[in-house]
Amino acid sequence: MLKLTRFIRPYRKYVIVGPIFKLFEAIFELILPLLMARLIDNGILKHDVGYVWHMGGLMLLFSVIGLACVLVCQYSASVASMGFGTELRRATYEKINTFSNRELDHFGTSTLITRMTSDINLVQNALALMIRLVIRAPFLSIGSIIMAAMIDWRMGLIFLVILPLFSLIVYVVMVKTVPLYKKVQQKIDEFNLDIAENITGVRVIRAFAKRQTMEKEIDGDSNQLAKTYRHVGNIAALTNPLTTLLLNLGTLAVLSLSGYQVNLGSMTQGDVLALINYLTYMLAALTVVANITIYFTRASASASRIDEVLTTKVSIQSPDAPVALPTTTDAPILDLQHVSFGYQKGAANALDDISFTLLQHKWLGVTGPTGSGKTTLLELVLRFYDPTSGTIQYSGDPLNKVDLTELRHQIGDVSQKTVLFAGTVRDNLKFGNPDATEADMWWALDVAQASSFIKPLAKQLDSPVAAMGANFSGGQRQRLAIARAVIRKPKLLLLDDALSALDYQTDLNLRLALQDQLKETTMIIVSQRLSSIKDADQILVLDNGKQVGLGTHAELLKTSPVYQKIVATQQNMEGVKSNG
Ligand SMILES: Nc1ncnc2c1ncn2[C@@H]1O[C@H](COP(=O)(O)OP(=O)(O)OP(=O)(O)O)[C@@H](O)[C@H]1O
Numbered sequence: 001m002l003k004l005t006r007f008i009r010p011y012r013k014y015v016i017v018g019p020i021f022k023l024f025e026a027i028f029e030l031i032l033p034l035l036m037a038r039l040i041d042n043g044i045l046k047h048d049v050g051y052v053w054h055m056g057g058l059m060l061l062f063s064v065i066g067l068a069c070v071l072v073c074q075y076s077a078s079v080a081s082m083g084f085g086t087e088l089r090r091a092t093y094e095k096i097n098t099f100s101n102r103e104l105d106h107f108g109t110s111t112l113i114t115r116m117t118s119d120i121n122l123v124q125n126a127l128a129l130m131i132r133l134v135i136r137a138p139f140l141s142i143g144s145i146i147m148a149a150m151i152d153w154r155m156g157l158i159f160l161v162i163l164p165l166f167s168l169i170v171y172v173v174m175v176k177t178v179p180l181y182k183k184v185q186q187k188i189d190e191f192n193l194d195i196a197e198n199i200t201g202v203r204v205i206r207a208f209a210k211r212q213t214m215e216k217e218i219d220g221d222s223n224q225l226a227k228t229y230r231h232v233g234n235i236a237a238l239t240n241p242l243t244t245l246l247l248n249l250g251t252l253a254v255l256s257l258s259g260y261q262v263n264l265g266s267m268t269q270g271d272v273l274a275l276i277n278y279l280t281y282m283l284a285a286l287t288v289v290a291n292i293t294i295y296f297t298r299a300s301a302s303a304s305r306i307d308e309v310l311t312t313k314v315s316i317q318s319p320d321a322p323v324a325l326p327t328t329t330d331a332p333i334l335d336l337q338h339v340s341f342g343y344q345k346g347a348a349n350a351l352d353d354i355s356f357t358l359l360q361h362k363w364l365g366v367t368g369p370t371g372s373g374k375t376t377l378l379e380l381v382l383r384f385y386d387p388t389s390g391t392i393q394y395s396g397d398p399l400n401k402v403d404l405t406e407l408r409h410q411i412g413d414v415s416q417k418t419v420l421f422a423g424t425v426r427d428n429l430k431f432g433n434p435d436a437t438e439a440d441m442w443w444a445l446d447v448a449q450a451s452s453f454i455k456p457l458a459k460q461l462d463s464p465v466a467a468m469g470a471n472f473s474g475g476q477r478q479r480l481a482i483a484r485a486v487i488r489k490p491k492l493l494l495l496d497d498a499l500s501a502l503d504y505q506t507d508l509n510l511r512l513a514l515q516d517q518l519k520e521t522t523m524i525i526v527s528q529r530l531s532s533i534k535d536a537d538q539i540l541v542l543d544n545g546k547q548v549g550l551g552t553h554a555e556l557l558k559t560s561p562v563y564q565k566i567v568a569t570q571q572n573m574e575g576v577k578s579n580g
Helices: 003-009 009-044 049-098 101-107 107-131 136-151 154-199 201-208 213-235 239-266 269-310 374-381 405-410 423-433 438-447 474-486 504-517 552-561 561-578
Strands: 334-341 352-359 363-367 387-395 410-415 492-497 522-524 538-543 545-553
Touching: 003 009, 003 049, 003 269, 009 136, 009 269, 049 107, 049 269, 049 538, 101 107, 107 136, 107 154, 136 154, 136 269, 136 492, 136 522, 154 201, 154 213, 154 239, 154 269, 154 405, 201 213, 201 374, 213 239, 239 269, 269 363, 334 374, 352 374, 352 387, 352 538, 363 374, 374 492, 374 522, 374 538, 405 410, 410 538, 423 438, 423 474, 438 474, 438 504, 474 492, 474 504, 545 552, 552 561
Parallel strands: 352 545, 363 522, 363 538, 410 492, 492 522
Antiparallel strands: 334 352, 334 387, 538 545
């Protein structure tokens, strides 16, 4: 928790005021049993109605003041904890947004979601608990011992014997439960991952008639989670019976001893009642201490998990002194020299010794068998990863010297997996260019061959888009994603298999429109479909991460056996199709 104190700082006023008022309330609460004792001894037993009214009134006044103090404390706790949680959530989200793909790969989506939600909720509630109880509970425990000793020192001794016994119970429960709570958070991570996969993959699950298998898997995970919770709950639940047993034994001891004292006349009946009250206070307060200790240990595990995100060193950052990118330049937009890259240390390279130069306003086609490194290449261009060796120059400057935001503003990226956001067509286009006018939007939709299916819709640009674009077909989604990239009139447009779901005619129309309307744009088209890249100024052929061809279609037909094979395979397929 200490690691996150900087997020509490803006609310320190509330963090100080809250416990102080709770302390006042505890003081009033501690005085009440004494007043009650006096009321019984001097009022009820002596039939002094005036004294009963006087003491009753005083007790009521103290209770009302105590209530007011509680309200101030509750208010402070809720302002501070909610504010703290909000700040923390914002900072964590901002940090995650700075993560390069390497950090995202390292953590994984599900644990980041759990950390952003359940872990932050836990530390937020822990702060509220701290403000409300952290001073009050120990104060009440110690105060009760002192008050009991003030009535009779021997009673204070009984209280003092109960205290370490109680602490021992709490200690044992804590030692047993803390590691289990960490396990619980891990299980929640795993469960979230499975749920997310099951929901996003529901179509595949149904198509493969695997619903029951997946349900069984989720059931298994859920049972595992429940089992861990049950295990930890069972141990934690031991606290209450054990403390109640202690309370009863303590009450027995106090009653036996004080009863004897009352008989001797050295103690009053009111004192006995006050002592029982103090004993209950002490044990109730200690139970609270036990519970907050357990809660704090859980929260501390969560705080560490949040801190891990916040302190993760981001492997790709914008340079401190970025180069000023020229508005126009004759330097190649991209120049890669001997670029290699591996996702993991020790694993085989996903890209190995790649070199090519892409001139401004030209088109590069990238092809190669599946898994040959095509997407990886684009991810290096977007600087989602840095190469392990070799150099990449962007418009004449080293890529890692270019401001990341500026770089990504200059690039229009259409990824292999189409991602559209829930909202409207307009929202999705504005995502590409927030300043786009209505005319810009229709222009982008025209270029992307998307107007044909957006225009007939009743709400046109305001037509709803479901999460991930689920209410559009695969090809329509791709075209909307292309429109979103095109609308920013990018200097460099990356199309990663972005035409794969289009029919040949639409694919051709789209490329012709791009050629006609985006004359200033340099383009990299990744595709396994020959027709999509055949007319590119240059084609890069990859095979198993290696560069096995670079040139025009005609040149590659002569020089690259892998390209020849791709061409031959596709021509055979075309032949089969046309014969069929
Ligand atoms: N995030 C990742 N972590 C580890 N390895 C990865 C990751 N992404 C890709 N790879 C590996 O890198 C290699 C190249 O993958 P890449 O996605 O670049 O291929 P591709 O040519 O685009 O394939 P496809 O045509 O199927 O899209 C593959 O062996 C793949 O398993």
